[in-house]
Amino acid sequence: MALHVAPAERVPGIRPDYLLIADCIPGLIGITGPDGAVESCNRAVLEYYGVTLEAIQGWASSKLVHPDDIPGMIAKQKRSLETGERLLSEIRLLRADGVYRWFQIHGEPLRNSRGEIVQWYVLQTDIDDRKCAESLLAGEKRLLEMVALGRPLHEILNSLCAFVETTVPECQCAVFPIDRREQRFDKGFAPSLGTAYTGPLEGVPVVPASAPCGAAATHQTQVIAFDIESDPRWLASSYREHALAFGLRAVWSTPIVSRSGEVLGTFAVYQRHPGSPTQIQRDLIAQFTHIASIAIERTQSEETLDKLRSDLAHVARVTTLGALTASIAHEVNQPLAGIVTNASTCLRMLAADPPNIEGARETARRTIRDGERASEVITRLRALFSKKTTTTGSIDLNEAVREVVALSMSELQRQGVTVRLELFPDLPPVKGDRVQLQQVILNLLLNASDAMGTVVDRPRDLVIVTASDGADVHLSVSDSGIGFDGGNPEKLFDAFYTTKSDGMGIGLSVSRSIMERHGGRLWATPNDGPGATFWFSIPQVLQARRRTG
Amino acid sequence: MTAAVLVSVVDDDESVREALPDLLREFGFAVQSFASAEEFLASGCVDETRCLVLDIVMPGMSGPDLQRELTRRSQPLPIVFITANEDSTACTRVMDAGAVSCLIKPFSEAALLHAVTKAIQAR
Numbered sequence: 074m075a076l077h078v079a080p081a082e083r084v085p086g087i088r089p090d091y092l093l094i095a096d097c098i099p100g101l102i103g104i105t106g107p108d109g110a111v112e113s114c115n116r117a118v119l120e121y122y123g124v125t126l127e128a129i130q131g132w133a134s135s136k137l138v139h140p141d142d143i144p145g146m147i148a149k150q151k152r153s154l155e156t157g158e159r160l161l162s163e164i165r166l167l168r169a170d171g172v173y174r175w176f177q178i179h180g181e182p183l184r185n186s187r188g189e190i191v192q193w194y195v196l197q198t199d200i201d202d203r204k205c206a207e208s209l210l211a212g213e214k215r216l217l218e219m220v221a222l223g224r225p226l227h228e229i230l231n232s233l234c235a236f237v238e239t240t241v242p243e244c245q246c247a248v249f250p251i252d253r254r255e256q257r258f259d260k261g262f263a264p265s266l267g268t269a270y271t272g273p274l275e276g277v278p279v280v281p282a283s284a285p286c287g288a289a290a291t292h293q294t295q296v297i298a299f300d301i302e303s304d305p306r307w308l309a310s311s312y313r314e315h316a317l318a319f320g321l322r323a324v325w326s327t328p329i330v331s332r333s334g335e336v337l338g339t340f341a342v343y344q345r346h347p348g349s350p351t352q353i354q355r356d357l358i359a360q361f362t363h364i365a366s367i368a369i370e371r372t373q374s375e376e377t378l379d380k381l382r383s384d385l386a387h388v389a390r391v392t393t394l395g396a397l398t399a400s401i402a403h404e405v406n407q408p409l410a411g412i413v414t415n416a417s418t419c420l421r422m423l424a425a426d427p428p429n430i431e432g433a434r435e436t437a438r439r440t441i442r443d444g445e446r447a448s449e450v451i452t453r454l455r456a457l458f459s460k461k462t463t464t465t466g467s468i469d470l471n472e473a474v475r476e477v478v479a480l481s482m483s484e485l486q487r488q489g490v491t492v493r494l495e496l497f498p499d500l501p502p503v504k505g506d507r508v509q510l511q512q513v514i515l516n517l518l519l520n521a522s523d524a525m526g527t528v529v530d531r532p533r534d535l536v537i538v539t540a541s542d543g544a545d546v547h548l549s550v551s552d553s554g555i556g557f558d559g560g561n562p563e564k565l566f567d568a569f570y571t572t573k574s575d576g577m578g579i580g581l582s583v584s585r586s587i588m589e590r591h592g593g594r595l596w597a598t599p600n601d602g603p604g605a606t607f608w609f610s611i612p613q614v615l616q617a618r619r620r621t622g
Numbered sequence: 623m624t625a626a627v628l629v630s631v632v633d634d635d636e637s638v639r640e641a642l643p644d645l646l647r648e649f650g651f652a653v654q655s656f657a658s659a660e661e662f663l664a665s666g667c668v669d670e671t672r673c674l675v676l677d678i679v680m681p682g683m684s685g686p687d688l689q690r691e692l693t694r695r696s697q698p699l700p701i702v703f704i705t706a707n708e709d710s711t712a713c714t715r716v717m718d719a720g721a722v723s724c725l726i727k728p729f730s731e732a733a734l735l736h737a738v739t740k741a742i743q744a745r
Contacts, residue, residue, distance in 0.1 A: 402706070402707065402708050403679075403706040403707050404706075406706035406707075406708075406726070406727040406728055407635060407637075407638075407706045407727060408637070409727065409728035410638070410641075410704075410706065410727030410728040410729065411637045411638065411641050412728070413728045413729070413730065413731070414638075414641040414642055414644075414645050414728075414731070414734075415641045415644075415645075417645055417648075417730075417731035418641065418644045418645040418648055421645070421648040422648065432644070436641070436644060439637070439640060439641060442637075443637060443641075446637075483679065483706070483707070486679050486680075486681060487679055487707070487709075491681070
């Protein structure tokens with residue numbers, strides 16, 4: 074830095090070389106009175122505030138501080154005055170061009186012989202770049218945490234926009250994910266512009282002529298519209314009118330690209346006056362576009378995974394139920410036979426001379442009862458076969474067990490299996506998907522039955538027990554079958570591991586993943602005697618204390 | 623039709639034991655029903671029974687078990703098996719063992735009457 078003014082001329086009485094040192098230090102140095110009024114300062118101070126020494130002398134230093142930072146600064150000054158401790162704080166100071174920048178303030182008090190503070194020597198160091206980087210990092214960290222915690226995509230992208238808007242002054246933002254199969258823009262997210270802005274853009278095809286976002290996505294490159302009003306590329310596009318209606322002039326669109334190079338969407342930054350992004354803004358945009366890509370990619374892979382899980386659970390369910398075909402036919406045919414028999418009897422009783430009205434009425438009643446029985450079976454089956462998405466509700470596991478046993482009873486009887494239920498009375502309800510939990514129970518039941526298929530020297534006993542320990546509800550299915558043959562029971566839960574000639578080996582693996590998604594566990598233990606026991610536990614729903622009386 | 627002809631029904635399903643005897647009585651038969659094979663064997667109706675309507679799958683002694691037991695006792699009754707399982711091998715097996723018919727539920731009254739009549743004539 075060239076010093077044009079001889080320091081000696083400025084501050085009489087101070088050694089010129091000290092003034093030279095003060096002027097050469099890359100920081101703002103000032104001397105204030107005990108009340109904070111500026112008495113003297115180095116050259117950097119005058120340059121930063123854009124004033125002369127005469128003008129600044131006597132200013133209260135608070136005049137230069139960001140209004141939000143004044144209360145904190147006053148409190149710290151007061152404390153330093155009382156205790157005589159060094160003043161240390163971080164505040165924003167107003168630069169000559171009207172921009173506030175962050176400074177770290179070091180103030181040392183000078184005392185007279187009586188110990189009273191007569192002056193403060195203050196060093197102000199510009200930490201604005203560091204502060205910016207810190208706040209950026211904090212913002213990034215928060216967004217990535219949201220991604221890691223599996224927050225919904227709309228929440229993450231709205232937060233991302235809001236954060237960029239607070240970081241880059243005078244800008245507004247939007248994220249537009251792309252439906253890659255349809256090559257159209259999905260529902261966009263722009264918290265400050267609102268759905269009135271994003272709504273009409275939903276479903277717009279991804280083509281260059283539609284809007285800067287269309288061009289950015291198509292060409293996989295950043296597209297800067299300095300002024301959308303006059304930009305020749307979109308003069309004919311309806312987007313131009315739409316943007317202008319929202320007062321937007323500068324439109325900067327950046328493609329959001331996945332790791333594999335696919336365009337997932339676009340990140341748009343707008344200004345209400347024409348302009349191009351500065352280098353800092355470009356860097357910011359690049360950084361947050363990257364975070365948007367992580368968020369979208371992660372969410373999409375979660376969705377794909379969820380769908381796969383649900384498909385697999387359905388396949389496993391249908392496979393399991395396939396083993397029950399005979400049993401199901403039995404359950405349906407039984408009441409159907411009743412209907413046919415009773416209706417035939419009824420007709421005959423009516424046709425008799427004289428007609429047996431009372432008998433006919435009774436058989437008609439039985440016909441209805443059997444019809445209802447058949448329809449209950451169908452309802453149960455429909456629930457188990459349906460491919461609806463997970464619905465969570467409060468479930469009585471005892472009831473769920475009884476239904477599954479009713480459906481499989483005939484199959485179990487055919488296998489010569491005797492079923493014993495030891496159901497805990499007043500079992501607390503659990504929360505979960507009824508169909509999925511019944512699928513697990515059915516699976517354990519049929520596995521137990523299969524395990525006893527070759528047993529001839531002892532009864533084929535199957536015992537289902539439910540219990541509660543106050544926190545979890547437990548269910549166990551014990552059989553007197555062939556057991557695990559000394560092997561590791563955990564292996565049974567590996568996908569595609571099977572001991573059956575006709576099994577796919579997905580039943581137990583899917584069952585375990587269902588239990589885990591219910592916050593529960595599924596495991597197996599060998600019995601003391603022959604056979605094995607499969608257990609699951611699932612957190613019970615906390616119940617309000619029952620009123621007595 | 624002779625009123626004295628006794629048809630016995632053995633089925634563990636209570637609704638069957640309600641419905642089937644009523645229809646058989648409408649046909650003009652005398653009917654006794656039993657919830658298990660053991661109950662039937664102990665009833666003293668075995669000798670009198672001209673046709674046995676028998677369920678295949680039952681807990682304890684099954685239909686085919688009873689069929690074998692009657693053969694072993696040299697009391698081979700004409701049997702009409704009924705089953706709600708569309709399991710043709712089970713039907714084939716009992717037919718091979720000498721059953722008159724094997725009806726798969728639901729069956730029509732005509733099929734039932736035909737099978738029972740055939741059983742009574744077979745004696």
